[in-house]
Amino acid sequence: MTKTGLIIRHVPHEGLAGYREPIEAAGYDLARIDVSDPxxxxxxxxxxxLLIMMGGPMGVYEQHEHPWIACQMRRLARRLDAGRPTLGVCFGAQMMAAALGARVYPGPAKEVGFHALDFVDPASPLRHLAGTPVLHWHGDTFDLPDDVDLLASTAGYPHQAFRRGNAILALQFHAEMGLDPRFEEWLRQWPDALVETGGSVEAMRALHRRLGPPAVAAGRAMIAEWLAGLPD
Known part of the structure; x- marks a missing residue:
């Protein structure tokens, strides 16, 4: 029987990207809905x-500007309480942390660029990322929810990934990005984030060309292993 997967897209230029291949290879028939859809x-x-929530430039705490956040979080909390397979990326991960009762708030400084995680749990699917620079593009962080396992850290953002059991996986970073042409829209929309972190559009574009493909390969291996370990 075909398994169903739903992608929640918070902005058009932050889609499933490199993660689509291993998810479809695992037998999921994927649908997508944008939060702007009535x-x-x-x-x-x-x-x-399988529920997959992607990134976005908004903050979980900006519910007065984005009323759909509270609506999504209520429904998400019920899913997480039931232990249903869920993947969150960047803003999606922050939504998961908040739905599990943790605080989400601005980090000490924006983390933007390609660099490896400082800590990776070697007994988790994230072991595929060890030593591989992946894309970071975030300014918010979160406290670690109760009853989860921390899977990855960087010096500036110690809570980079967590899981609850085998079914719930939250990733702050973007190991899905590196081959997707929509990255050009990131560069167009947020050049100030690059300047703020000491980079430039040209330098980031070059890093994306050089480091993006191995980052996506590692990200795909991570997702494939996670999906293989989901409970029946």
Whole structure:
């Protein structure tokens, strides 16, 4: 029987990217909905076999500007309480932390660029990322929720990834990015983030060309192993 997967996209230029290949190879028939879709509020987030929430420039604490955040978080909390397979990336990971009762807030400084994680749990699927520079592009962080395992850290952002059991995986970084042409939209929309962190559009574009493909290869291996370990 085909398994169902639902991608929640918070902005058009932050999609599934490199993670699509291993998820479809694992047998998931993927659908997508944008939070701007009028039908989003009526979607049962507990129904899909796999829920995937991608990134976005908004903060979890900006619910007055984005009323859909509170609506999404209520439905997400019910799914997580039921232990249903869920993957969150960047803003998606922050939503998961908040739905599990943790605080989400601005970090000490923006973390933007390609660099390796300082700590990776070698007994987790993230072992595929050890030593491989992956894309970081975030300014928010979160406290670690109760009853989760910390899987990765950097010096500036010690809570880079966590899981609860085998079914719930939250990733602050972007190991899905490195081959997707939509990265040009990131560079167009947020050049100030590069300047703020001592970089430039040209330098980031060159890093993306050089470091992006191995980052995506490692990210795909991570996701494939995580999916293989999901409970039946």
């Amino acid at each position: 039908a989003f509020g009526a979607i049962d987030l507990g129904e899909p076999d």
